[in-house]
Amino acid sequence: xxxxxxxxxxxxxxxxxxxxxxxxxxxxxSFDAANEIPLIGKHDSERYGGRTDSxxxxxxxxxSxxxxxxxxxxxxxxxxxxxxxxxxxSDKEYDQVEEEPAxxxxxxxxxxxxxxxxxxxxxxxxxxxxxxxHWFRVEWEGLEKIPKEGGALLxxxxxxxxxxxxxxxxxxxxxxxxxxxxxxxxxxxxxIPIVNVMWSRMGGxxxxxxxxxxxxxxxxxxxxxxxxxxxxxxKSFSDRYRLRRFGxxxxxxxxxxxxxxxxxLAVVGAEEAMPILYRVPGIASMLNLPxxxxxxxxxxxxxxxxxxxxxxxxxxxxxxxxxxxxxYDVEPGQDRYSKSFVMEEAEQVRTLIQETLYDxxxxxxxxxxx
Amino acid sequence: MGRRVLxxxxxxxWGGRIAQTLEQDPDFDVILGMGTKEPQVALERAExxxxxxxxxxxxxxxxxxxxxxxxxxxxxxxxxxVSSRSLHETNVIGTMNLLAAAGQRGSMVRQVVVKSxxxxxxxxxxxxxxxxxxxxxxxxxxxxxxxxLLDVEQLVKDFAEDNPATVVxxxxxxxxxxxxxxxxxxxxxxxxxxxxxxxxxxxxQFVHEQDVVDxxxxxxxxxxxxxxxxxxxxxIPWSEVINICGARIAPIPAYGTMNVASLLVRxxxxxxxxxxxxxxxxxxxxxxxxxxxTGFELQHTTAGTVRSFIKAVRLKKNIGNEPQSxxxxxxxxxxxxxxxxxxxx
Numbered sequence: 104x105x106x107x108x109x110x111x112x113x114x115x116x117x118x119x120x121x122x123x124x125x126x127x128x129x130x131x132x133s134f135d136a137a138n139e140i141p142l143i144g145k146h147d148s149e150r151y152g153g154r155t156d157s158x159x160x161x162x163x164x165x166x167s168x169x170x171x172x173x174x175x176x177x178x179x180x181x182x183x184x185x186x187x188x189x190x191x192x193s194d195k196e197y198d199q200v201e202e203e204p205a206x207x208x209x210x211x212x213x214x215x216x217x218x219x220x221x222x223x224x225x226x227x228x229x230x231x232x233x234x235x236x237h238w239f240r241v242e243w244e245g246l247e248k249i250p251k252e253g254g255a256l257l258x259x260x261x262x263x264x265x266x267x268x269x270x271x272x273x274x275x276x277x278x279x280x281x282x283x284x285x286x287x288x289x290x291x292x293x294x295i296p297i298v299n300v301m302w303s304r305m306g307g308x309x310x311x312x313x314x315x316x317x318x319x320x321x322x323x324x325x326x327x328x329x330x331x332x333x334x335x336x337x338k339s340f341s342d343r344y345r346l347r348r349f350g351x352x353x354x355x356x357x358x359x360x361x362x363x364x365x366x367x368l369a370v371v372g373a374e375e376a377m378p379i380l381y382r383v384p385g386i387a388s389m390l391n392l393p394x395x396x397x398x399x400x401x402x403x404x405x406x407x408x409x410x411x412x413x414x415x416x417x418x419x420x421x422x423x424x425x426x427x428x429x430x431y432d433v434e435p436g437q438d439r440y441s442k443s444f445v446m447e448e449a450e451q452v453r454t455l456i457q458e459t460l461y462d463x464x465x466x467x468x469x470x471x472x473x
Numbered sequence: 474m475g476r477r478v479l480x481x482x483x484x485x486x487w488g489g490r491i492a493q494t495l496e497q498d499p500d501f502d503v504i505l506g507m508g509t510k511e512p513q514v515a516l517e518r519a520e521x522x523x524x525x526x527x528x529x530x531x532x533x534x535x536x537x538x539x540x541x542x543x544x545x546x547x548x549x550x551x552x553x554x555v556s557s558r559s560l561h562e563t564n565v566i567g568t569m570n571l572l573a574a575a576g577q578r579g580s581m582v583r584q585v586v587v588k589s590x591x592x593x594x595x596x597x598x599x600x601x602x603x604x605x606x607x608x609x610x611x612x613x614x615x616x617x618x619x620x621x622l623l624d625v626e627q628l629v630k631d632f633a634e635d636n637p638a639t640v641v642x643x644x645x646x647x648x649x650x651x652x653x654x655x656x657x658x659x660x661x662x663x664x665x666x667x668x669x670x671x672x673x674x675x676x677x678q679f680v681h682e683q684d685v686v687d688x689x690x691x692x693x694x695x696x697x698x699x700x701x702x703x704x705x706x707x708x709i710p711w712s713e714v715i716n717i718c719g720a721r722i723a724p725i726p727a728y729g730t731m732n733v734a735s736l737l738v739r740x741x742x743x744x745x746x747x748x749x750x751x752x753x754x755x756x757x758x759x760x761x762x763x764x765x766x767t768g769f770e771l772q773h774t775t776a777g778t779v780r781s782f783i784k785a786v787r788l789k790k791n792i793g794n795e796p797q798s799x800x801x802x803x804x805x806x807x808x809x810x811x812x813x814x815x816x817x818x
Contacts (some may be wrong), residue, residue: 124806207706207774212713216758217602218676293598293755296672296727313601 130434217285217318218303224277227305231274238418239372242473245425246279249366254319254326255282255428256358259368260346260456261329264396266336267416268373270422273306285318287328291393312357319361320435330354330449337394340378344371344464346457352442352449355431359445362435364428367452369459372421375470420473424459437470475502478693481528481571482547482722483521486654487588490686490793491544492519492608495815497744500694507531508547511801520810521801526559527566532574544693545571548625552588552618552746553657564621565628572632575639581749584640586693587629588685591647591678591759593622596751602676603760606645606700616747633698642692644685647704648752649761650741651682652785657744662779663786665720668734668743669711669754672727675756676708681773681781681791691769701767702759711753717776718783727754 215219235241249255257276261268273284287310293299310315310328318326329335330349338347358365379396386397404412429452433440467473478495482488483506495501496517506512506517509526512519524530526547534540549555550561568587575582593602599611614620614722626643633641650659661667680703688703715722723743725733734745761771773781 180773207776209780210707210709210713210776211716212710214676214713216676216708218710290598296670298672300672300674308602309598309600311599311601313603313605317603 104215119375129333185245191361214245214304215307217306217314219283219285219306220304220327223301224283225304226272227270228277231270232278235271235274235278237414239267239271239376239421240425240473241275241421243275243279243423243425246276248425248428249276249280249282249325250364250428251280251282254323254361254363256315256354256361256363256365257317257325257327257368258354258365258452258456259327259329259370259423260344260373261331261335262338262343262370262373263336263377263416264379264398264400265374265377265414266329267376268370269307269327269329270305271373271421272368272370275423276325282325282327284327287326289332294391315354315357316361319358330353330453332395337379337382337396339382340374340380340399342377343374344460346453346460349449349453352445355445355452356440359431359440360435360437364430365452366428367426367456367459369424369456369463370421371423371424371460371463371467372419375419376416376421389455391399417471419470422463422467422473424463426455426459475500476499477503477505477538477540478542478544479505479507479538480509480519480544480546481567482545483512483516483519484510485547487546487686487689488544489514489516490653490682491546491689492516494686494690495519498694503538503540505540505794507534507536510779511803513797513799513801515799516806517663519568521806526563528570528574531570535574535577535580535582541576541581542584542693543571543582544587544689545585545587546689548588548590548622549658550592550618550622552616552623552748553660553744557617559779560617560621565624568628569611570627571814572628576632576636582639584693584696585629585632586689587625587641587643588689589626589629589643589645591757592616592619592748593626593644593645594757594759595619596675596755596757598755600755601759603758604702605760606702606763618746618748627789628739640696640698642698643666644688644692644703644764645701645759646679646685647680647702647757649682649685650679650782652789654682654780657749659747659782660744662714662718662720663753666723666743667711667715667718667720668723668725668737668745668749669715670727670730670750670753671724673754674710675713676712676758677714677752677756677775678708678758679714679775679778679782680704680771681778684771684773684778687772688764689770691767695767697767699763699767701764702761703764703771704759704761705771705773705778706761707775708756708758709776709779713776714779717779718786725753728773770790 114247121158201212209337212220213222257272259268259272269286269288273286274286276282283306285306285308288302288307292302293309308318313327315328318324331347331441378399380399381397383395383397387393398413400415400417401413404415408415431448478501480488480492483492488508489512492504492506493505493514493516496519504518506519506521507524507528508521509524512521522534524743533654545568547563547567547798549560552560555563562807572585574580575585595610595612595614601608616622629641629643633639648658649656677764684705685703723737734750737743738745
């Protein structure tokens with residue numbers, strides 16, 4: 104990938120430098136000007152010579168002046184790094200950076216740049232495993248379609264008042280394939296004390312386009328996204344397995360930009376793990392929550408376990424089907440892609456997952472046992 | 474013919490350090506240091522000019538001395554020490570006068586280097602994990618410092634646009650730590666009582682003071698234009714910073730944070746600025762790919778910066794502050810620079 108880009112980058116910069124010279128683009132010209140206009144003319148040295156240049160002899164000054172001039176020409180990236188106007192972000196500029204792994208050997212902790220800690224992951228894995236194996240009895244189909252290396256975007260349907268699908272997918276892929284998954288989630292997570300730290304240490308990342316791009320393209324890792332967002336997790340039980348709008352198709356655009364495939368996942372089980380029966384309108388805004396539900400779990404476990412029961416899932420069978428990766432035949436690294444194309448592709452992913460869900464539900468004999 | 478450079482804030486840490494380093498560089502013939510107070514460090518050949526904080530005298534100096542380079546380090550980012558009015562005067566009005574002087578007719582200025590701060594990005598929950606130079610803020614600026622820095626940057630950008638023949642370089646530094654500079658964060662860590670907003674453990678980035686000086690000099694020497702982020706590699710959690718420094722925790726509740734914090738400040742326990750509040754919640758990361766592309770190499774990672782800082786603090790605690798070895802005296806400085814009795818070779 105890198106080798107392909109090299110010639111295109113060079114042509115690109117030479118073109119832009121030409122346009123900058125002709126257009127009203129001060130940077131290219133400022134740089135040239137530094138070459139052409141001598142900083143101080145000879146007459147200045149006569150005018151000021153002797154008084155202020157105390158101990159430096161003329162020869163060394165002459166030499167160093169030549170050096171200074173030659174260093175000006177060193178940097179060919181200047182056009183892209185000019186101050187004004189700050190040029191539009193070009194991915195090509197960053198493409199050739201070799202991402203170095205964390206190099207500070209003397210660190211005390213193991214928290215990476217995303218806030219993920221392998222130590223915390225290990226604890227989570229041990230806590231999650233019994234739930235994964237015995238409570239939800241997660242079953243994967245087509246797991247081999249998730250690539251063993253390279254960036255990719257996992258796109259799944261979302262459900263449950265406190266959605267269990269994200270941790271299950273993250274745990275599953277890590278367990279079965281040994282690859283970390285960075286779960287992209289709403290900004291809102293970051294504002295809640297304690298939750299934000301736990302979530303971040305376990306591999307959660309804010310769903311910012313830049314973050315997704317960096318995870319997939321620069322770090323070559325897997326990112327997991329739920330394009331429906333809270334629209335899906337807040338829906339009532341009566342709407343189960345009916346996918347909501349897939350955002351504005353941003354996830355397709357990011358995958359295109361990163362040059363990474365989209366891998367759709369159809370998840371069955373999350374809807375029944377914590378179904379929402381009723382949404383209490385007032386309390387949500389009071390508590391600064393996206394929604395405040397009355398769940399089946401509250402009614403079923405609440406009397407026995409109290410508030411703890413609110414967080415206990417029903418032991419439903421989880422089935423996750425991995426669909427064929429979708430590759431986009433577009434040039435990666437562009438600032439924007441045709442909106443209609445993006446929306447169309449997003450809609451296709453949605454339809455695909457929706458159809459697969461219906462198929463899986465047709466085959467499901469029992470909610471609890473699959 | 475060497476360069477003629479003017480440095481602002483020579484009485485402060487950055488200006489003083491840069492003037493000292495440039496004195497060793499034969500490329501620089503004339504070094505002028507401007508400051509509101511006397512320099513705190515011994516300068517050999519740099520000339521000191523006193524001015525008010527808004528540099529009203531600057532346009533005369535630029536005209537008279539034909540300086541070709543201005544290094545503007547006197548942009549205040551430590552709001553715990555200055556009033557709101559003085560912050561505005563120093564940062565916005567000072568920069569405005571400086572750039573007006575640099576851009577006046579007959580000015581020989583061909584490069585302006587400005588030290589800005591990563592505070593311009595703010596810190597909110599909507600932020601990306603890494604800010605690039607062109608990444609916009611997620612939310613409008615609320616704090617005085619951020620607004621003032623944004624104003625400064627806007628002035629610099631306008632100047633660069635109006636003066637295409639001038640190389641304009643600007644560096645946005647992450648939070649600085651080092652053996653000599655004092656910031657609100659370094660003050661907290663040095664007295665080993667670190668404020669923590671309960672339930673938050675943000676990822677932080679620090680840059681070593683020497684790396685900042687080196688970077689400003691790198692851009693000056695090579696005349697590299699552009700806007701650059703500068704921070705140590707990697708981000709580390711605030712809890713790890715506290716661990717490295719062996720500090721105790723001053724817990725501050727997540728709600729009503731500023732009220733409790735200002736109470737602790739009143740009691741003299743901690744140092745807390747309005748900019749620290751969002752930072753201690755959400756942290757901030759700035760991408761330094763671009764400055765590395767220019768051939769600049771940082772000597773310290775973020776964790777390395779913290780380690781080197783706390784070692785210096787420990788040494789100071791053991792041996793006490795060094796007595797001030799240098800006091801600026803006008804007559805003596807003038808004598809050494811201009812007396813015919815001095816043998817110059």
